[in-house]
Amino acid sequence: AGVSAEPTSRTYDCSSLPKFCFEKARVPKDVSVKKLLTDALHKNQYLKRLELQQIKDMVECMYERSYQEREYVITQGEPGNHLFVLADGKLDVFQHNKRLTSMTVWTAFGELAILYNCTRTASVKAVNKVRTWVLDREVFQNIMRRTAEMRQEQHRNFLRSVSLLANLPEDKLSKMVDCLEVEYYDKGEYVIREGEEGSTFYIIAQGKVKVTQTSDGHKTPRVINTLQKGDYFGEKALISDDVRSANIVADENGVECLVIDRETFDQTVGTFEELQSYLKGYVATLSRDDKKRLERSSSR
Ligand code: CMP
Secondary structure (H helix, E strand, O other): OOOOOOOOOOOOOHHHOOOOHHHHHOOOOOHHHHHHHHHHHHHOOOOOOOOHHHHHHHHHHOEEEEEOOOOEEEOOOOOOOEEEEEEEOOEEEEEOOEEEEEEOOOOEEOHHHHHHOOOOOOEEEEOOOEEEEEEEHHHHHHHHHHHHHHHHHHHHHHHHHOHHHOOOOHHHHHHHHHHOEEEEEOOOOEEEOOOOOOOEEEEEEEOEEEEEEOOOOOOOOEEEEEEEOOOEEOOHHHHOOOOOOOEEEEOOOOEEEEEEEHHHHHHHOOOHHHHHHHHHHHHHOOOHHHHHHHHHHHOO
């Protein structure tokens, strides 16, 4: 591998700027260029899982950089500070000086070191004069951070709207938001299976699920309830060691559940006893219909 020719960071310093500083890194560009960059990022197998807004922000902040024939754009083994899209010219990819492949225009590369914090897995060298679009690592990280913060804010607001958690003190709710996982299910997928052990609690953030249960004399489980956004299930696992008393099956595509495990719940919200007394207090505030629902769910 030769000398690294990665562009040096531009003049803005994101680390010292407020959280949404990547706005300052926006570089105006033609709509047609934005479309080509967006498609290139979407085509990359590692970048395509990013959210649309993240890709959009990345495209906005990319800037142009040219390389001369035989110049190294990336050097294997070095830290990576930039993500690239090839716009014009030809690039070769080498590993340990062995040529692996060449790259066609509108291909994104250099994503691995940026996404996974590893050193460059290959060298990338200009075969002829090359034009690229570049995204700085700090800007990429700021975009990711901003999305994570926005997501947390959405989760916090949503959890606050869930009746069970409405009176939870702010610090506990924040801890819960920090620790929760998000899971997605498509129609027909099982979130919980009857009879299995489980120690996770779910709140539906989007979509509907069916609650089904096996009963004596019936081979196939019967639908005993449907739950939707704001409803929760799996709460029994938080207060007892019983196995799951019903199946929970996604009733549409893209059901989004916020998932909290027992350990997290203990550490953030409190002990079983605290939870039980909280639930008791909560039940006291419910309307008769709500109480029936809770009784049904806790007798599952
Ligand atoms: P990164 O490791 O950050 O820097 C080198 C880049 O080369 C790497 O990300 C990929 O984008 C690209 N790369 C690595 N291995 C291959 C390969 N076998 N074929 C094509 N591109 C590769």
